[in-house]
Structure formats: C-alpha cells, structure tokens
Amino acid sequence: MPQLIKVRPTKIELIKxxxxxxxxxxxxxxxxxxxxxxxxxxxxxxxxxxxxxRRLLKEFSEAYxxxxxxxxxxxxxxxxxxxxxxxxxxxITTGSRNVAGARVPSFELKGAEKATRGYSLVDTSSWLxxxxxRAEKCLEDIVxxxxxxxxxxxxxxxxxxxxxxxNALEYLIVPSLQATIKYLYMKFEExxxxxxxxxxxxxxxxxxx
Amino acid sequence: xPNESPYQRMLQQCLRGxxxxxxxxxxxxxKALSALLADEYPNVVCHDGSTHLFKRKxxxxxxxxxxxxxxxALLLPMLIEVNPGQDDVAIICRGKAEEKIITKxxxxxxxxxxxxxxxxxPQVALIRKPLKTTTQYLFSPKSSGTLAPL
Numbered sequence: 052m053p054q055l056i057k058v059r060p061t062k063i064e065l066i067k068x069x070x071x072x073x074x075x076x077x078x079x080x081x082x083x084x085x086x087x088x089x090x091x092x093x094x095x096x097x098x099x100x101x102x103x104x105r106r107l108l109k110e111f112s113e114a115y116x117x118x119x120x121x122x123x124x125x126x127x128x129x130x131x132x133x134x135x136x137x138x139x140x141x142x143i144t145t146g147s148r149n150v151a152g153a154r155v156p157s158f159e160l161k162g163a164e165k166a167t168r169g170y171s172l173v174d175t176s177s178w179l180x181x182x183x184x185r186a187e188k189c190l191e192d193i194v195x196x197x198x199x200x201x202x203x204x205x206x207x208x209x210x211x212x213x214x215x216x217x218n219a220l221e222y223l224i225v226p227s228l229q230a231t232i233k234y235l236y237m238k239f240e241e242x243x244x245x246x247x248x249x250x251x252x253x254x255x256x257x258x259x260x
Numbered sequence: 261x262p263n264e265s266p267y268q269r270m271l272q273q274c275l276r277g278x279x280x281x282x283x284x285x286x287x288x289x290x291k292a293l294s295a296l297l298a299d300e301y302p303n304v305v306c307h308d309g310s311t312h313l314f315k316r317k318x319x320x321x322x323x324x325x326x327x328x329x330x331x332x333a334l335l336l337p338m339l340i341e342v343n344p345g346q347d348d349v350a351i352i353c354r355g356k357a358e359e360k361i362i363t364k365x366x367x368x369x370x371x372x373x374x375x376x377x378x379x380x381x382p383q384v385a386l387i388r389k390p391l392k393t394t395t396q397y398l399f400s401p402k403s404s405g406t407l408a409p410l
Binding site for chain 2: 077078080081082083084085087088090092094095099144145146148149150151152154157159215237
C-alpha cells in the first residue's frame, strides 16, 4: 500500500500533485533510459576487459619466452649492457570521458613503438627484437586494461546509484503521488455528494414551510 | 512544499541533481576532425567546465575512412540522441560524413531522416566500440514520438 502524502484537500494541491506526477513520470523514463545505456556500456566494457586480460596474459607469456631465449643466446650480462642504452621514458596522455553522466578515465600511451630501439642490431639476436616488440604490446595492453578496469568499477557504482533512483521512483514516489491524487479525487466527490444531499434536505425543508 | 516529509524532500533533490548531470557533459562547441587532428592534445570543453579528451587512434581511424573535405565537415564528438521511452536512438547527422562512417562501421546502408540516423541499441554498442571518445550521449527531454528540432 503506497503511503499518502500529507496535503490539504484543495484543488490547488491537486494541480500541484498532478504536475509533480507528470514530472516524476518523465524523469523516470529518462533515468530508465540512462540506466539501460549504462548497462549497455558496462557489458561492453566487461567483455572488452575480459578480452584485454586474456590478450595481455598471452602477450606476457610470449614476451617472457622470447626474452629467455634471447638471454640464452647472448648471456645475461651482455644483454643487459645492450639494453641499458635502450631505456626511454614513456608518455601517457590522461583525460576523462563521460558515459551517460558517469565520468570515466581515458589513457593513451604515446610512442610505445619506435623504429629504433637504442640497441645494436648487429650485436643482438632477432629474439631480442621479438622480445621488445612483445613488451611494447604488453605496455599498450596494460594501459588499456587499466582504463577498462577503472571504467568498469566506476560504471558499476553509477549503475547501482541509478538503480536506487529508478526503484525509488517506481515503487515509492510515483505510487504515493498516484494514491494521493486518487484520495483527493475521492475526497472531492465525497464533498460533492455531501453538498447535493444538503441542498436536497434544504429544499425539502423549504417545501414543508 | 512545507508539508513534505524529509525523505520526500531528499528524493526530490536527488532527482533534480540527476537531471542536472544528465546533459552536463555535452561539449560547448563541436570541433572539426581536421582541426582535432592538428591539435597536440585533441579535446573539447564541456558545459560543466571539464575537458573531453579524444583518443588520437580514434581520430586517425575516422580520418582513414574520410577524404579531406569530409574531415573538415565532420564535427566531433558525434551526438547519439536518446529519447525517453523509445527502443531506438538517433545519431545526429549534419552531413554525409556521419552517414558514411556509420555505414562503414555497421557494414550496412543507413538512411538519414530529419537530420538523424535511427539505430537500435545493439547497433549503438557496435558504434561505441571503436568510437568511445568521438561519440557522446545526449538525453533528450522531449516525450516519446517527437524529435527535438536541431
């Protein structure tokens, strides 16, 4: 049974309540749409996260395999000497984007793949090239996974919040407004009936005189 | 309303806030793809004061589908209009460039009606997958069945 809102039984209050009901119904539709969009995005990102994680694990295992073969060919110390020169800073552009009112982060790795990697191509084996290529892909995937995972969490939180609002509208606000409007209509009809019977009574009394 | 319960009041405030944030992320002005490609950090300023960053990869993906004139004509972010109570959504389309992109991504012909391309929600998911930052949702306050004029 929806709870009645305490209002004075007047026509003005009825008009106000009807306006509130129409506004609430409109908001309910919009918020429901927003929820469906958020769900759509959430599922999309969840699928992408699972794919990205699988891909990252595969890339990592291949990168480790290639690096261990490269170490086997050249030796750890010789390889380390070559790799010291190839160290470089990475640049990540960070920003944010908005998904149906929910702000999620956006990361982009800049210049992960470069034509020259800093080590001598003559003194190193092709396995080192493969390792470097795989590691660069791993870096890209890590950045992408970070973005997806944080987006997933934020969207999940936003979905929970929106769901609470939709439920409040659907099960509390709109039913209580409808019940109160119905109650006011009944009250006015009752008043009309009272008025009619009083008039009839007055008429009878006047006729008796 | 003075005779409202505190709970009712709180709910009303919540709803007001909800409507406020709904379209706050829309850009103050859309930028052409060619202009964004020339920027070092391609972004637009939103109505809430925040900046919306575009991914360069997405811009390059869009540029690969269009010629130079179309790149100058395509305004980003593309807006996806969601009408309350409707199963389909509309992509606001000002020229042929948007139509060409949607056709290529969906791999099916699309038609423009009243400057809009009508799509179903699963199709929107297909578009949003490669164009995460170059598309944005717009929640139309108009009731179902009517399209807001552009």
